Amino acid sequence: MKQAQPFVVGLTGGIGSGKSAVADLFEAHGACIVDTDRIAHELTAPGGLAMPAIRAAFGDGVVAPDGALNRAAMRALAFELADARKRLEAILHPMIREESGRRCREARSPYVILAVPLLIESGSYRERVGRLCVVDCPENLQVERVMQRSGLEESQVRAIMAVQASRARRLAAADDVIDNSGALEGLREQVDVLHRRYLGLAASAGAV
Numbered sequence: 001m002k003q004a005q006p007f008v009v010g011l012t013g014g015i016g017s018g019k020s021a022v023a024d025l026f027e028a029h030g031a032c033i034v035d036t037d038r039i040a041h042e043l044t045a046p047g048g049l050a051m052p053a054i055r056a057a058f059g060d061g062v063v064a065p066d067g068a069l070n071r072a073a074m075r076a077l078a079f080e081l082a083d084a085r086k087r088l089e090a091i092l093h094p095m096i097r098e099e100s101g102r103r104c105r106e107a108r109s110p111y112v113i114l115a116v117p118l119l120i121e122s123g124s125y126r127e128r129v130g131r132l133c134v135v136d137c138p139e140n141l142q143v144e145r146v147m148q149r150s151g152l153e154e155s156q157v158r159a160i161m162a163v164q165a166s167r168a169r170r171l172a173a174a175d176d177v178i179d180n181s182g183a184l185e186g187l188r189e190q191v192d193v194l195h196r197r198y199l200g201l202a203a204s205a206g207a208v
């Protein structure tokens, strides 16, 4: 008999909005998490499947001595030159799509959280999800939190935000919105409510 597929909930939000913090809370409820940022990092780790193509496209300057992607060098290229970003995405995105699809199919929880920063921007992910959950906070908080976490300058964070969907566009596409404009503790209760909702949706969809 064919194995039922888990119900897929797409989780998105701008850089630093709090997707990882939210995903951790869903995981604590037993949901499988498929995180495309994590897959992108795996593909670009030492020996990563994407590294030969990245080296061929951009040269040794974007490769660290251990063979991993030199993320700072690549970031400088990708968020300053649209053409470089497109070439990087053309290498990574098909690999990320394939691997995230495989992980979703193999997930064995009633619903799976598919965390994708560029979900709104990408039609192929929207087709894949049964529900779209957006983590939202004001842009100045995104900037503040990313600067604190990564040591990037404000202009660097804003350059990344400039190539992402706007807050308004994300909110317009959302089925569910998690407000992360307050303290981290405020997330738990919102995730509890959504967890129950997603269990119900998964059951009606006939997922495992």
Ligand SMILES: CC(C)(COP(=O)(O)OP(=O)(O)OC[C@H]1O[C@@H](n2cnc3c(N)ncnc32)[C@H](O)[C@@H]1O)[C@@H](O)C(=O)NCCC(=O)NCCS
Binding pocket: 014, 015, 016, 036, 037, 040, 069, 071, 072, 074, 075, 078, 085, 088, 089, 092, 096, 116, 117, 118, 160, 163, 164
């Ligand atoms: C340019 C790179 C090397 C910079 O690495 P860095 O360690 O600084 O960032 P990291 O990968 O952890 O991503 C952090 C955040 O940046 C944003 N971001 C990353 N890539 C992109 C992109 N192509 N377009 C818009 N925003 C992006 C997302 O919000 C993401 O959560 C890296 O982001 C990358 O390889 N990007 C291309 C792959 C991609 O599109 N990843 C997004 C997930 S599908």
Ligand SMILES: Nc1ncnc2c1ncn2[C@@H]1O[C@H](COP(=O)(O)OP(=O)(O)OP(=O)(O)O)[C@@H](O)[C@H]1O
Binding pocket: 013, 014, 015, 016, 017, 018, 019, 020, 021, 022, 037, 117, 145, 146, 149, 180, 181, 182, 183, 184, 185
């Ligand atoms: N409500 C909050 N209050 C204070 N700090 C927060 C809050 N939510 C998230 N953070 C912090 O902000 C940073 C970004 O959060 P998180 O990594 O969850 O976002 P993200 O959307 O996954 O980011 P990215 O797009 O860069 O992967 C982290 O350092 C996190 O600990």
